[in-house]
Amino acid sequence: MDSHAIVTGQEQHEEHEEHPAYLRHHFVTVEQQRETASFGMWLFLLTEIMFFGGLFMAYLLYRNWYYDAFVAGSNTLGIGLGTTNTAVLILSSFTMAMGVYSAETRNRKGLVTFLSLTILLGLVFLGIKSKEYHDKYVEHHIPGASFSVEDFVHPADKRDVPLAPDMAQHAQLFFFLYFAMTGMHALHMVIGISILFFLLYHAWHGAYTNGHTSTIDNFGLYWHFVDIVWIFLFPLLYLISRHPLK
Amino acid sequence: MSTPTEHEHHVVGPKTYGAILAALLVLTATTTGVAYLDMGVFNPIAALGIACLKAVLVILFFMHIRYSSKLMMLTVGAGFFTFIVLITMTLSDYISRNWGLW
Numbered sequence: 473m474d475s476h477a478i479v480t481g482q483e484q485h486e487e488h489e490e491h492p493a494y495l496r497h498h499f500v501t502v503e504q505q506r507e508t509a510s511f512g513m514w515l516f517l518l519t520e521i522m523f524f525g526g527l528f529m530a531y532l533l534y535r536n537w538y539y540d541a542f543v544a545g546s547n548t549l550g551i552g553l554g555t556t557n558t559a560v561l562i563l564s565s566f567t568m569a570m571g572v573y574s575a576e577t578r579n580r581k582g583l584v585t586f587l588s589l590t591i592l593l594g595l596v597f598l599g600i601k602s603k604e605y606h607d608k609y610v611e612h613h614i615p616g617a618s619f620s621v622e623d624f625v626h627p628a629d630k631r632d633v634p635l636a637p638d639m640a641q642h643a644q645l646f647f648f649l650y651f652a653m654t655g656m657h658a659l660h661m662v663i664g665i666s667i668l669f670f671l672l673y674h675a676w677h678g679a680y681t682n683g684h685t686s687t688i689d690n691f692g693l694y695w696h697f698v699d700i701v702w703i704f705l706f707p708l709l710y711l712i713s714r715h716p717l718k
Numbered sequence: 719m720s721t722p723t724e725h726e727h728h729v730v731g732p733k734t735y736g737a738i739l740a741a742l743l744v745l746t747a748t749t750t751g752v753a754y755l756d757m758g759v760f761n762p763i764a765a766l767g768i769a770c771l772k773a774v775l776v777i778l779f780f781m782h783i784r785y786s787s788k789l790m791m792l793t794v795g796a797g798f799f800t801f802i803v804l805i806t807m808t809l810s811d812y813i814s815r816n817w818g819l820w
Contacts, residue, residue: 503727507787514790518797525801529808555750559743566739569730569780576729696780700773707765711753715761 494684502683509686510693517697524701527653531708534649538642539716544624544635545646546713548613550604554710557600558702564593565699572692575675575685583681583688587672590695594665601658608647615644615651653705660698667691728785738779745772 492502499505535542567589574582612620621640627633635643671691674680680688749768757764778784783794 506727507790510786511790511793514793514797518793518800521797521801522804525804529805532805532809533812551750551753555746558746562739562742562746565742565776565780566735569735570732573730573732573735693781696776699780700776703772703776704766704769707749707753707762707769711749711765712762714753715756715758717759 492683494682506686506689509690513690513693517693520697524653524656527649527656528704528708531649531653534645538639538645540633540635541624541639541642542646543713543716544627544632544640545613545643545650546709547632548611548623549650549710550607551710551714553600553604554706557597558706560593560597560600561699561702564590564597565696567593568692568695572685572688575680575688578681578683580675580678580681583675584672587668587675591665591668591672594661594668598658598661598665601654605651608651613643613647615648619644619647650709653709657698657701657705660701664691664695664698667694728782730779730782730785734779738775741775742772745775 495502495505499508567586571583571586571590574580574586608614611623612618613623621635621637621643624635624640624643625637668691671680671688675688745768749765752764752768753761755761777794783791
């Protein structure tokens, strides 16, 4: 059955010019196939914008509603770790972009190197993130039964304004959104790193450097998108509450 | 050679990627530095302005939209535009819901 298909296929092939094996028959050119793949990936990313957008919208509303609690909650986060993580993630976006470049220039060694570096930087990001999560655990700042308003009602730093107990309870809402947003972002990183291991395995065996780079291109788009989400999470969660309006 | 959907593929090189990386790192340092200054209402505006600038750099260069066809530019633009419309409409509902009641 298969061999029969190949024979008739060859007869048809004589009618038009040679094309690479990876060009699917429903596309006219390689370029059309490439753009279609990337168009589909972007449509998926647009649904992701709406998904994270809902969380951003919730954060925006509740921050206006319980402003003092959100300011106090935000100021317990470490700017140093947050900035470091932002730099790590931007660096990983760069190594991913260089991976795409290596695939396009058919450089197998380069592709393997840059995919490995991207995995490494992704893991460093998750490591720093888990250190931050652990800090929240130690400080009893995880929303739920073990949450303590102590740090907000009786702040250790005399410059911090103490919150009324009922407002301090609303700091839980800040931490709930903090864990939901950074957790959803971290989940995207975990999925991304898992896919990177898969890509690395196939890149090692010579895939993606034969001219057909759509898989690497599209994964690059995903990875950069996750970077963009963090680019907005970082100022919203860590930075904008340092000088609250009186 | 060209079909209606045809668009010449452009390979972005290490020089461009390196320059964008440097710009993104400088902007990250700037946004953290600016957070320590007391600028009142302009603190969140500066922070989000810099974040938007960084996102645009990533989209245009790392994600190749600068070198893509008009179809792709329009798709990405439409996505962000729709997102802004949704945020604006939700906020205007939230702001105006109690008008006249206080």
